[in-house]
Amino acid sequence: MPPIPLHHYLIVGAILFALGLIGFLARRNFIIMFLCVEMMLQGVTINLVAFARYRGNLQGQVFTLFILTVAACEAAIALALILILFRRRRSLDVSLWQDLREPGEEATMDEEPLPPARRQPAMPQLTPSGLEPEHRPEESHV
Amino acid sequence: MSYCLLSAAPLSSTEWWPIVLPLIAGGAAIYLMLPRPRAYPVLWGAGLGLLALILAGVLLTRSGVVSPETILFWAFSAIGIASGTLLVTQNNPARAALSFTLVVLSTCGLYLLLAAPFLMAATIIIYAGAIIVTFLFVIMLAQQVGLSDADDRSREPLLATLTGFVLLGTLLFVLQRHDHRVNQSAAEIDQLIERTREVAAMKTPSAMQDGVGEPGGKDDLFRQFEQMYRDKYGWRDLAERVDRVMIAWTVTPIDAKDRGEEQLRARLSELVAIGEDAKHRLNWLPPAGTASLSHFSGAPPTTQAEQIRRDKTTGLPRMPAENAAYVGRSLFTDFLLPVELGGSLLLVATVGAIAIAFRRS
Helix, strand or coil: CCCCCHHHHHHHHHHHHHHHHHHHHHCCEHHHHHHHHHHHHHHHHHHHHHHHHHHCECHHHHHHHHHHHHHHHHHHHHHHHHHHHHHHHCCCEHHHHHHHCCCCCCCCCCCCCCCCCCCCCCCCCCCCCCCCCCCCHHHCCC | CCCCCCCCCCCCHHHHHHHHHHHHHHHHHHHHHCCCCCCCCHHHHHHHHHHHHHHHHHHCCCCCCCCHHHHHHHHHHHHHHHHHHHHHHCCCHHHHHHHHHHHHHHHHHHHHHCCCHHHHHHHHHHHHHHHHHHHHHHHHHCCCCCCCCHHHCCCCHHHHHHHHHHHHHHHHHHHHHHHHHHHHHHHHHHHHHHHHHHHHCCCCHHHHHHHHCCCCCCCCHHHHHHHHHHHHHCCHHHHHHHHHHHHHHHHCCCCCCCHHHHHHHHHHHHHHHHHHHHHHHCCCCCCCCCCCCCCCCECCCCCCHHHCCECCCCCCECCCCCHHHHHHHHHHHCCHHHHHHHHHHHHHHHHHHHHHHCCCC
16 A cells, blocks of 8 residues: 655645735735734644655654744734734734835725625624623522 | 756646646635625635645545545645635634634644654644634734724735745646656656566576576666666666676576576565665655764664665655654754753743733833
């Protein structure tokens, strides 16, 4: 029974990397851009682990462990930075920070208006802590 | 063997269309599905994406065998790529974070197929368990006032898709090219091995000698093997081994009944074994030098191809069964300094994150 050739794994890694690249370039939400970068890292780790398997050497797996470490650090710092940016502009939109672009570059303008009646995006919310919900003892079964 | 992947040889159509077809379908799917104020119908993008996935599976990762391993590989990669597409095209950040979890989980399935169970567990715990939860917290904390433009618009969808797919096309082209060459060389060696097996199946010693061909002649089996190894690939040691087998073949007495036949068969099976060794070498980069490197993480880069212990049925190098123990040994011998540095990096990142996110009232 022949094994799966190495380059099949490399193809999957390349596809994940390219998808992440597209997302990073096209999307405008800080968090989604960051998730796309993480997906590019996933594509790279598939390559490393596949080479480790087909070379009979554990160094690829160890590299992937280090990538995990660095990704965790990166997530911590990036989320802290995203929080600060959010506090300044009250939005996660990258285009609100386009004052930082190079001189001579044109500003991105949104010409097309968003359609007026759109569905409300289902965003999960944290329940505010500290407020006790109202109790109605006569309905309680406890 | 030349290790240059891109030679001046022109592209043949059988080489480029299996790459271009799924790329066009996939690129169109991503372009249609990227969020924009006046969105295209979802079904168009989804259908094209499915078509691209199936085309890529059939044309790019065709292996001919259907075994549990290949089915799992296809399932994990299809789920991973599909949820990656969802992550890129989803306009709800919370759902995007969840589809990223799915990408991580299917990648972990691929790790398991690649004999890395410790890494699989670590990735699930760290990524799916810790990083994604932090992301979801931030998404919920950063609840936007009213609707924002950011999630429903994309920046330059056409150019971004083109960039990504041109990169992907280049990578796939190089990979396919290399695979094509390795397959061609393997088929050539297989042909000679097949002929050797046919000769070994013959009944009488004289028939076998006829089958091998006239010594020094054009159809001399030994000479064909030797010339291929020496001139085409530059594998001197294999050519010398063939030489030795040839000398043993010529001095084998064929008069003694039965014994001579068996001896000849033994010579031919040596030839087959050398051919199998040569096939393993095709995917193997030449050793980088002769320096003695550490063996703690497995066979070092200077190992010769024939010194690798291989699995009998699959031909892949053997990996230790106790993956976690051996990864630990590698971490604390070869990579001790990087482990320490990684620890300090985590500490610094923690301090930094707290310092950055601290709210001054």
